Amino acid sequence: MKALILFDHIREEHYSVVNNKPQFKLFSTPNGKILKSILDKFAGLKRTKGIKNYDINYLYNAIPQPIYNDYGKIIKYNDVKQSEVKPYYERMNNIIMENKYDIIIPLGKLGVKYLLNVSSIGKVRGVPTKVDIGSHTTWVLPTYSIEYTNVNKNAERYVVADLELVGKFIKEGEEAFKPKTVEYELVTDIERVREIFSKEVKNDNNDGVDITAWDLETNSLSPEKKGSKPLVLSMSWKNGQGVTIPLYKSDFTWENGQQDIDEILSMLKEWVASKDDIKVGHHLKYDIKFLMATQNFVNFESNLDTLVGWYLTVSQESTESKRLSDITYMVTDMGGYDKPLEDFKVWFIQELLKKVSNTINNRKKDNKKEAKKKYGVKVTEYDSWIESKLQESVALDEHDEKLHVSLEEKKYINLGLTPEVLNHNVFMDEDIQEVLKSSKEYMSLSEKGKSYVLNTALTLINKFRNVKDVINEVDGGNFNYDWIPLELMHPYASGDTDACRRIYCKIMDKFKQQDRPKARELFERDYPRLDRTLARIESNGLFADLDYMEKNNEVYNKELDKVENRVRNHPLIKEFEESRYELYLAGVEEFENNTPKERDKEITQYRDKFKNGSWKFKISSGVHKGEVLYDILSIMLPYDQNYVKSASFTKKRENEITWEDYKTDSKSLTYILKNMDLKEDVKSLIEDLLYYASIQTKRNSFTNKLPNMINKETRTLHGSFSATTTSTGRLASSNP
CATH class of the missing domain: 3.30.420.10 (Ribonuclease H-like superfamily/Ribonuclease H)
Known part of the structure; x- marks a missing residue:
């Protein structure tokens, strides 16, 4: 058994340079020593001069930009973007295929994104998953890094449990990841x-x-x-x-x-x-x-x-x-234990319903061509034409009844078209047969269970036509457990x-x-x-007065329009818009009066940047508000994470901050009002910006949002409360 411990990226302390050559020294660092110790103790993975049960490697094979504290010590690294990591995927694929690892243990979010296409390690840690990397199949079991456990002691117990599971895999192989069977x-x-x-x-x-x-x-x-x-x-x-x-x-x-x-x-x-x-x-x-x-x-x-x-x-x-x-x-x-059912759910929607849906859509495409050829029906008019034809009455003869032809099928047949309604004959298609055989869960069902699955698939596709439109008609969700046969x-x-x-x-x-x-x-x-x-x-639920909400929404919209008009007529905003409009006109003139080679690219870009009214001030835009307050008015905020954008506060020192780095949220604007000596017109502008944001939040959060969540029959709102989703123990709510 051989494992790969996959770090997200290289850290400076993992290497030193001796005689201009990099020297790997992870296991000389405090965190490296801990990692080596727990891999040995809990997973049985050893790394000595004579034994090497695992390799260490890095997905992003470089050192991200370090972030230093005031004493020159690295406290963390800048986040690495997916666009920066993806070029390294091929390198890692080749390493995995060459070494044929039995199990890979990613220690961060970049690794789980690469291996499992999941953004958060917390959602998948401790859960073994089999994946294909090129021509090689391996197991993946994510866990937290030692660096993470240093700041989150709760995570230590998870790392121990995860590595103990890896240890079982080392001893027992794949059997360690198979649930012990129980006859229920x-x-x-x-x-x-x-x-x-x-x-x-x-x-x-x-x-x-x-x-x-x-x-x-x-x-x-x-x-x-x-x-x-x-x-x-x-x-x-x-x-x-x-x-x-x-x-x-x-x-x-x-x-x-x-x-x-x-x-x-x-x-x-x-x-x-x-x-x-x-x-x-x-x-x-x-x-x-x-x-x-x-x-x-x-x-x-x-x-x-x-x-x-x-x-x-x-x-x-x-x-x-x-x-x-x-x-x-x-x-x-x-x-x-639940994997067979989860696999069946994915297969049923993404494989079976998709394939059956394609069949009905292909019939429709052919019918459009035939209807155009036979009846002169334009492709764009086919839907309304066939709908009217399906309203006409037809009668079934003895032959139809023997063959169990439905009235809807008969209408298509009379028109010389292929029925856009499916029956069990569709499952005789070779491609659909292959889909059916590809599911172990389906193939293990009794004939009654198989029949239930096929009948359910037919009913759904005949009703919704396209797999993308299939919903649970009870709650509007994307799945209904009644679609699963009881025996499964x-x-x-x-x-x-x-x-x-x-x-x-x-x-x-x-x-x-x-x-x-x-x-x-x-x-x-x-x-x-x-x-x-x-x-x-x-x-x-809570009773909701929809009429009152509607009236409130109208009042909010009128008030927002009123404030926006007042802001737009403010001298500072006019100056902002005039400046941008002049740039737009300059860009148009440069584009129209010069050949592509002669155009000044910097001036020409304003034509596209400010077209379709984009030169106008957008009252909800943080960039626009920032330009007016911090660029035009030269207002400066304290070098504090409450007022400086988090990315800028992390990356830049105080003397490197520009107007673009300041926040424009209510806390920042309130600080300006309370702590700076402002002219009355500037003060009124900031008050209007704050007032607008407040009204907009109320409208968007309540009168716009809540009516769509209310049960129209009972006029009640049914949210959900949770007592276990906050670290402080307070209640949380969702929807709304």
């Missing part, structure tokens, strides 16, 4: 459901842990939307075990239909409200909210959340992933609860190790109450 149960008998609620969840202390995990898979991420339903319920009362109980899943019908579903929901309702039965889930607030909104559940007691537990015991960093599947890699042997969904759904229960056990171990009784009390008593309360607020 799909419950299809109502008697078994009764047994689960009356017996199994009551005796869930059989492995020393008194808890049952539960989870829902749903057809919508917006339970307040009409048509939102829970598809399946999954439960686990013992590690290494899980069951899935269908509810409103389209490819399953209970023997007694809705009567059985009502009974299951009744048992679930009683169980989640029980104080005696302790329950756990991951991001459980969503499931609680869903049952509140769609099934009118009210009471939820003793429902703990592993997302909260992980937040309290492991990490409050907002940039680090707390997804169930990612945590599973760290603390269980189930890492990757249920191991994933059961796996969710199995993983959740195992993670819960690890969290409880951490509470004991950390000896934090108050934090445990938060987890077991206070956060469940908070989750329940937030779920109720989200489910109920």
Whole structure:
């Protein structure tokens, strides 16, 4: 086994120059010594005179511009742009193919962008992924650099966990990255459901842990939307075990239909409200909210959340992933249990639907040509022409009925066109057959499961025509879990609860190790109450007065126009515009009166730069405001990161700052008003700029934005609150 440790870029301390030759000295530096030590200790990767289990290399094979402190010490390096890194991709590809590394461990965002096309390392660290680099296939497992752990001590535990996983790979090979298989149960008998609620969840202390995990898979991420339903319920009362109980899943019908579903929901309702039965889930607030909104559940007691537990015991960093599947890699042997389902989702949309969509689009192209040839229909008029023709009535004969020809197909046939509606014959196409065979998940399905997938694909493409237009009609999203056959969904759904229960056990171990009784009390008593309360607020929503918002929007727009006109008539702004307009005219004159060779390029450029009214002052433009305040008026702000753009403050010393480096935000403008002796006309201009920005923010954030987020049927706004996405513990909200 051979590994590659991939740094983003070279650091000055990694090399020294001896006799005009660079000498590699990474492992002589404090950070290098730590890296070498933990690679040996946790991953079993050694680097000695006789053993070399890994190589060190750099994606950006150069030293970025260093940033020094006042004492001349490098404190960090300028960010390297993707455009600067990409020229080095080919070099790294060749190195990887030549050395045939078994695993690559990137230590920064440039490396994960190159290998995984992901911008943030926090989203993918600790998750092994197989990638193709040219002709070579290798594993990639990102982790944080030692430099990062120096400033973020929480990251140390992640690096240790990641390297321990690498160590398993070194010993076991690919088996280390494969989830341990568990045979989960799909419950299809109502008697078994009764047994689960009356017996199994009551005796869930059989492995020393008194808890049952539960989870829902749903057809919508917006339970307040009409048509939102829970598809399946999954439960686990013992590690290494899980069951899935269908509810409103389209490819399953209970023997007694809705009567059985009502009974299951009744048992679930009683169980989640029980104080005696302790329950756990991951991001459980969503499931609680869903049952509140769609099934009118009210009471939820003793429902703990592993997302909260992980937040309290492991990490409050907002940039680090707390997804169930990612945590599973760290603390269980189930890492990757959900990969088959995730692979199926990608294949279904990007491969199957795309190929079927291409078929219907190709038929349309051919029909356009035929309609033009046969009926003189212009290509641009085809859509309206065929729509009118499809409104005409036709009758099916016995031959049509034997062949199961639909009325819509018959209309196309009568016109001498190929039907732009697909049936199962499309799946006989060789190219589509290849797509079907390319999915291990599809090929492993029963005939019933395969039929469900094909019927779903046909229904979606016949309705939306183009794969780019396919949406979940319930919530407007890009996927619906009801598109997945039950036999493929249920191991994933059961796996969710199995993983959740195992993670819960690890969290409880951490509470004991950390000896934090108050934090445990938060987890077991206070956060469940908070989750329940937030779920109720989200489910109920807030009533929105759309008429009032519309009136407010009109008032804001009028006020913005009024302020903008006042600003535009200000002498300073007129001077700004006149100067730019004169440059524009000079550019036009230079362009029209001279040949290309004779033109002055500097003057000519103003023709394009200021055309179409671009010479006018834009009140929302930071550049325009900056030019007026800091160039024309020569106002200077303090050399402070509150008033100097971050990139300029990092790169430039005080004597190097120009007017272009100053910020024009409200803090900067307020500072000018409060601390500088200004003429009244300048003061009124800055006050107008601040006022305009304030009104614009209110309009854009509220009266413009909120109406599009409101449920038009109920006139309510359903946002989402989170108690685990800030490092300070405060609540955060989204949408809005």
